[in-house]
Amino acid sequence: MLHDPNRIFVFDTTLRDGEQVPGSQLTTPEKIIIGEALQALGVDVIEAGFPISSPGDFQSVVELSKVVREPIICALTRANKGDIDCAAAALKHAKRPRIHTGIGSSDMHIKYKFNSTREAILARAVEAVKYAKQFVEDVEFYAEDAGRADNEYLAQMIEAVIAAGATVVNIPDTNGYCLPEQYGAKIRFLKENVKNIDQAIIAVHCHNDLGLATANSIAGLQNGARQVECTINGIGERAGNTSLEEVVMVLKTHQSLNLHTNINTKHLYPLSGTVSRMMRMPVQPNKAIVGRNAFAHSSGIHQDGVLKHRETYEIINPEDVGIDQSEIILTARSGRHALKHHLERLGYAIDRIDLDQTYQRFLLLADEKKEIKDDDLLRLMGDEAETNFKNGVTINSLEVTTGDQSDPEATIKLNYKGSEHEATARGNGPVSATIKAIESILGSHNEIKEFNIHSIHGGSDDVSKVDMRVIHGDKSYMGYGFSTDIVRASANAYLDALNKFV
Ligand SMILES: CC(=O)SCCNC(=O)CCNC(=O)[C@H](O)C(C)(C)COP(=O)(O)OP(=O)(O)OC[C@H]1O[C@@H](n2cnc3c(N)ncnc32)[C@H](O)[C@@H]1OP(=O)(O)O
Ligand SMILES: CC(C)C(=O)C(=O)O
Secondary structure, eight states, X not given: OOSSTTBOEEEEOTTTTGGGSTTOXXXXXXXXXXXXXXXXXXXXEEEEEOGXXXXXXXXXXXXXXXXXXXXXXXXXXXXXXXXXXXXXXHTTTOSSEEEEEEEEOSHHIIIIITOOOHHHHHHHHHHHHHHHHTTOSOEEEEEETGGGSOHHHHHHHHHHHHHTTOSEEEEEETTSOOOHHHHHHHHHHHHHHOTTGGGSEEEEEEBOTTSOHHHHHHHHHHTTOOEEEEBGGGOOSTTOBOBHHHHHHHHHHOGGGOOBOOOOGGGHHHHHHHHHHHTTOOOOTTOTTTSTTTTEEOSHHHHHHHHHOGGGTOSSOGGGGTOSOOEEOBOXXXXXXXXXXXXXXXXXXXXXXXXXXXXXXHHHHHHHSSOBOHHHHHHHTTOXXXXXXXTOOEEEEEEEEOOSSSOOEEEEEEEETTEEEEEEEEOSSXXXXXXXXXXXXXXXXXXXXXXXXXXXXXXXXXXEEEEEEEEETTEEEEEEEEESSHHHHHHHHHHHHHTTTO
């Protein structure tokens, strides 16, 4: 029934299973932003919510259905009429609606959750699919806890729900229990033993309780499943779901699997950041594909290799997932090649430096600090004073008003081109007001790519250190500023960067 037998349909459930993470609940406008980004990413199905669960979730499915028109919009239900009625109502504006209904299929669920029998549960499954079919053509059935279900019984259930009209049959490893070989064999068993299986698409929906969600999903796809259910950053109930970016990049990297998706992988990293911020779920630094360290190299042998030929230590081109470039992080485990690379990047003429001697001094500093940043290198090279304010744009005074009753406002007096200039500006915070005031005097706007505030010792009365990367033309300049006032430290950092090119 599929045009392309090797095409994998990506079913994203960030807004439903992902949103089951405690503290990650989204508002309707947030769901719409993520939904539109998922559409741009190229997912085939968006599971938008569980409409019966709350009026807010119902409304989110309604609103998302109105504006996100390309992917199928799916709503989850239990196997009962009330849930299905509610999902059908929530999907009434969807261009391509799908109801996702289902029930537990393992003896554990049948006995303890439902206090029921296999026969009665199978009958409820069929009834739910038939009922959902009265509202929409596209009905997906989930056999909850299929990972622990008896394969013979599961096959009977799947055959019955396909006969009742299910277009997609989802075989969830709800508790992340299976080994990849077991899960792959389960999908193969269904392919071989369910008579009408070719009338539906098999979906894999794996949880990560043993860290096997991606491996299990791939095993399922290798054995005949053609829809993968996943979430951005792998978020979801308990240890999470299969991570969309992982499964997509496995398929892209291993062309020999001969399976492909419609995902525009360059959107993966930006969308990971959006989801992380909106759901208040930081991405672990070593997370595959989208973690901060996924393309960061910090040990000398690796750094040397990457600098000589990126692919010695990178199986994925960071640009393919929307990351500008890999990072070479200087630590006490770095070698001369990495140090030279950073010194050259900061504009030092390497032929005028005694690299061995600099490297020894670098190691002493690196043993004291976990990471050597640009400002540490500048200080190591004794260069900071030289670049700081060398073109003479300096601050004479800075007054800032801020609070929660009006927009923050900054008035700044700068020494610029031999005379004093004053400007006032408003922003969404005191730092943005100050930067805008500086820019109105200098008559230029520069993008700030990175902006970090650190306290040196830790107290609220501490000196803050601000570093920022300012983009000017096709170059970027680091700026550093210090002050007990974070706004003043930010202004100092901005001017430090500006003075390198003004
Ligand atoms: C594996 C998954 O991720 S499934 C999705 C999980 N997501 C959620 O649960 C979030 C949304 N859930 C909710 O908002 C609420 O739990 C609701 C609205 C669905 C139900 O709330 P309540 O009616 O108060 O029931 P509660 O959640 O306490 O218990 C679940 C009931 O549903 C039944 N049930 C559970 N799964 C199913 C199913 N697939 N089909 C039919 N009934 C089911 C349980 O047996 C229990 O019924 P009982 O009251 O007869 O014992
Ligand atoms: C609702 C189903 C698909 C689910 O989330 C699970 O079984 O994990």
